Amino acid sequence: MNIACIDLEGVLAPEMWPHIGLCAGIPGLAITTREEPDYPQLMRRRIALLRQHGLKLNDVQRIVARLPVLDGAADFVSALGRDYRVLVVSDAFTELAAQFCAPLGAPEFQCHRLSVASDGFIDGCHFLPRRGKEETVRVFQEAGHHVLAVGDAFNDLAMLHLADLSFLFRPSQQTINAAGHLRVVGCYDDILRAVEDHHVRQ
Numbered sequence: 001m002n003i004a005c006i007d008l009e010g011v012l013a014p015e016m017w018p019h020i021g022l023c024a025g026i027p028g029l030a031i032t033t034r035e036e037p038d039y040p041q042l043m044r045r046r047i048a049l050l051r052q053h054g055l056k057l058n059d060v061q062r063i064v065a066r067l068p069v070l071d072g073a074a075d076f077v078s079a080l081g082r083d084y085r086v087l088v089v090s091d092a093f094t095e096l097a098a099q100f101c102a103p104l105g106a107p108e109f110q111c112h113r114l115s116v117a118s119d120g121f122i123d124g125c126h127f128l129p130r131r132g133k134e135e136t137v138r139v140f141q142e143a144g145h146h147v148l149a150v151g152d153a154f155n156d157l158a159m160l161h162l163a164d165l166s167f168l169f170r171p172s173q174q175t176i177n178a179a180g181h182l183r184v185v186g187c188y189d190d191i192l193r194a195v196e197d198h199h200v201r202q
Helices: 016-024 039-052 057-064 073-080 094-100 133-142 154-162 173-178 188-201
Strands: 002-006 085-093 108-116 122-126 146-151 165-169
Touching: 002 073, 002 133, 016 057, 039 122, 057 094, 073 188, 085 094, 085 133, 094 108, 133 146, 133 154, 146 154, 154 165, 154 173, 165 188
Parallel strands: 002 085, 002 146, 085 108, 146 165
Antiparallel strands: 108 122
């Protein structure tokens, strides 16, 4: 079977936390793993800021619900789905990422989960047992599947290096500098053309 492991934020949908920070007037939420690579620590900071400013999970969900998927993302997922089982592999959280599922044509999602207190505030995270996105790729490969991967950031690089066919989508220059030989693409059509060429050569 062909499996496509696709990152969510920056590839199929906008980055959620900077948008939340902008809408809620909380500049600290604009910080991402580029500035704070320790993701659990980053999430603790975000959770503290949300409580400090009185934003409960349903408030955050209302803000995220106004975000559309990126232009062309739904058609890309649909086209890829003709030859691949599409799995959105993300370090986002199901409670926020779920709103993108229907607009993307309901692919499978593999995300972390949030813990919510009785008062409605986010109070923690339940992280998936994987050590990184690359572990998802490795499990599929060990089962004999061909894996395509698409990502855009530092936390995607290990997944991309391991995959059988991989694409770095609209990355920052910093990510490009760390990417080594990975193929950089600027649009979905570049990926679909490369996938078609790859299948022709097989």
